[in-house]
Amino acid sequence: MPFKIRLLLSSIVVMLTLNINAAHAASTLLIMGDSLSAAHNLRQQEGWVSLLKKPLAHSYPNVVIENASVSGETSQGGLSRFPALLKQYAPKWVVIELGANDALRGYPLDQTTLNLGKMIEQAQLANSTVLLIGNRIPQNYGKRYTDMFFGLYKTLADQYDVNYMPFMLKNVALNKTLMQQDGLHPTAEGQKVVLKNVLPYLIQLLDKEKKQ
Structure with a gap:
């Protein structure tokens, strides 16, 4: 095969590869969560993140979902892993969806706020659109602490002008039939309700990008 033709074919292969990689990167949805997004004590396919693939498949077939959630993850742990994940997936x-483990362990909320803020900044610098999901903790931690914890998410969402979902366990957390025995994590049926809660916020996120 003549050199010029080989060179042309090689160039075409490189361009196609770059285009495929760019398309993949441009359509990646990265989930950074804790056990609530990691299907704790369940099969992975029963978690809301895995269940999300089906409703998105028809209207958003090019969206690739990457779940980087880890059970027990804190905001500090998520922050430490985040730069590498942004580089790997270019979402x-x-x-x-982080912070609950900070509060359950009684960590200072100003540090949690700082960690989450850094993650948002890093995502925005990487041209990623953010959905920040808030959380609640049991009232036995004290009303002042629990209220401050819940409020930090809205404060961050306003500060960085990001999409915000107040609470993903609505209609789940107080329903014992939808929660595991630990009272903290949804059952397989509860995960389906979590998906219904999260889905409108995600669709709004994806639609916003479509219109731009």
Whole structure:
């Protein structure tokens, strides 16, 4: 085969590879969560993140979901892993669902706020659109602490102008039939309700990008 033709074919292969990689990167949805997004004590396919693939498949077939959630993850742990994940996946969208383990362990909320804020900044610098998911903790931690914890998410969402979901366990957390025995994590049926809660916020996120 003549050299010029080989060179042309090689160039075409490189361009196609770059285009495929760019398309993949531009359509990646990265989930950064804790056990609530990691299907704790369940099969992975029963978690809301895995269940998300089916409803998105028809209207958003090019969206690739990457679940980087880890059970027991804190905001500090998520922050330490985040730069490498941004580099690896170059996500177009990032869902940040972290902080509950900080509060359950009594960590200072100003540090949690700082960690989550840094993650949002890093995502925005990487041109990723963020959905920040808030959380609640049991009232036995004290009303002042629990209220401050819940409020930090809205404060961050306003500060960084990001999409915000107040609470993903609505209609789940107080329903014993939808929660595991630990009272903290949804059952397989509860995960389906979590998906219904999260889905409208994600669709709004994806639609916003479509219109731009």
